[in-house]
Amino acid sequence: xxxxxxxxxxxxxxxxLVAVNDVSFDLQPKEILGIIGPNGAGKTTLISLISGTxxxxxxxILFEGKSIANMPAYQRARLGIGRTFQIxxxxxxxxxxxxxAVGALFGRxxxxxxxxxxxxxxxxxxxxVGLGKNVDQRADELGGPGRKRLELAKALAMQPKVxxxxxxxxxxxxxxxxxxxxxxxxxxxxxxxxLVIEHVIKAIKSLSDRxxxxxxxxxxxxxxxxxxxxxxxxxxxxxGKRRA
Numbered sequence: 001x002x003x004x005x006x007x008x009x010x011x012x013x014x015x016x017l018v019a020v021n022d023v024s025f026d027l028q029p030k031e032i033l034g035i036i037g038p039n040g041a042g043k044t045t046l047i048s049l050i051s052g053t054x055x056x057x058x059x060x061i062l063f064e065g066k067s068i069a070n071m072p073a074y075q076r077a078r079l080g081i082g083r084t085f086q087i088x089x090x091x092x093x094x095x096x097x098x099x100x101a102v103g104a105l106f107g108r109x110x111x112x113x114x115x116x117x118x119x120x121x122x123x124x125x126x127x128x129v130g131l132g133k134n135v136d137q138r139a140d141e142l143g144g145p146g147r148k149r150l151e152l153a154k155a156l157a158m159q160p161k162v163x164x165x166x167x168x169x170x171x172x173x174x175x176x177x178x179x180x181x182x183x184x185x186x187x188x189x190x191x192x193x194x195l196v197i198e199h200v201i202k203a204i205k206s207l208s209d210r211x212x213x214x215x216x217x218x219x220x221x222x223x224x225x226x227x228x229x230x231x232x233x234x235x236x237x238x239x240g241k242r243r244a
Contacts, residue, residue, distance in 0.1 A: 002065065004029050004193050005050070005162055010059035012045055019045040021217040022059070027162065032184065032194045034208030034225070036201065038237055042217040043197045044086055047164045050195070051083045052076040063162070080108045082160030084151040086167045086197075090139035097122050097135040100153045107158020118157075125153040129183055145176050152183060163187060165196045169203055177203050205229060213237065 052073030
């Protein structure tokens with residue numbers, strides 16, 4: 001089976017700082033790949049490189065076998081790459097429904113979508129993530145858990161083939177985490193490949209088919225969750241050598 005997404009020796013530098021260093025991996029169709037690592041490991045930078053909000057300094061990114069490394073973010077979205085953002089910023093003053101309709105207008109097939117059709121897609125995704133009763137509420141009135149679901153709905157309304165999730169479980173309680181896990185599993189069951197950044201190790205372990213670990217911008221492990229989490233280099237990255 002051919003990978004839907006291939007990251008080939010990707011590096012991103014910010015002046016003298018190397019945020020992502022020569023990272024390579026792939027994402028298979030209908031796979032959930034978890035990405036973990038300490039704060040500052042380069043996880044969000046990596047998602048930004050894939051989604052197109054940042055260009056790589058070197059290396060290549062292939063989507064469905066074709067290079068997208070020099071493609072702007074909006075074109076990648078129209079090909080089928082959707083993402084959530086760690087810092088949630090709903091469009092102020094717009095309803096929950098119209099926040100999600102924006103995703104439908106500018107996602108896969110975007111540019112030709114009509115507002116009525118975009119709102120129809122938005123309603124479907126809001127029902128899917130459990131916000132169907134909030135369609136008329138102002139998006140900036142949602143609490144933290146609601147905004148997390150809104151981020152997911154906006155990304156899903158883009159009709160992605162690959163969904164990039166940046167800490168969608170951060171700040172949630174155990175019940176809310178389980179609910180988000182259920183949603184992500186349903187997303188995969190719809191045929192969408194998912195890349196998830198998360199710090200909640202118990203959640204990411206149960207959710208992921210495979211785990212990739214970043215430390216100081218470099219990949220230090222990639223494999224099944226049990227094996228990766230038992231890797232001494234991974235333990236040391238999280239706890240430090242003295243405590244590992």
